[in-house]
Amino acid sequence: MSRILIKICGLSTPETMEAAVDAGADMVGLVFFPKSPRHVSLSDACRLADIARGRSQIVALSVDMDLPSLQRINELVRPDLFQFHGQETPEACAAARVMLRTRIIKAIGVREAADLDAALPYVTVSEHILFDAKPPKDSDVPGGHGVAYDWSLLKALDLPRPFMLSGGLDPANVATAIATSGARAVDVSSGVERAKGVKDSELIRAFVAAVRSAEDVKE
């Protein structure tokens, strides 16, 4: 099986950022959403990004953020990609991509098969489509809940390029998730935490190792 892209999201300390980069994460995510337990200030984000720069791709995650705020993150943190995790329209993604001269990951919430159709308008205005679990109905934070969905829904998808998978992944289930969904890229947050918002370096290493082992399995 060819190499699977790994993103570790919601890193907020130098130690766990170093652990993710050192373990071989392809992408590391910084969350800019004050309601999130993983939210980082701009100054902390700059320090964390400097640990990863040139070693892993830096992803700035935002939720329906206005363009001036995105521009400020772009100038100060200098991420390689932005992840849009709210209700951003295809037009807003296209505009941000041009204005910020960046690459975009657009998250699409999934609970049932019909939710997958929402991805189509974003294929031409983003570099990656991330199929994540829809948040619990009473939550005002749209991601990072460690909730899984039926990953097999993705198996029959006919998109022009590979997609990313997230939602309830952890070191113990990620190999099954890859086999069940056909994903070539995976994204994790809660599954490498010892408490809500608190990343664990050992779990990060275990997650990366589990994905790399899954790559060795013959298709």
Ligand SMILES: O=C(O)c1ccccc1NCC(=O)[C@H](O)[C@H](O)COP(=O)(O)O
């Ligand atoms: O992590 C957050 O707190 C968060 C806040 C607002 C929007 C998205 C957020 N997280 C997204 C992710 O970390 C991942 O892309 C994905 O949802 C994985 O989450 P998990 O199921 O916890 O592994």
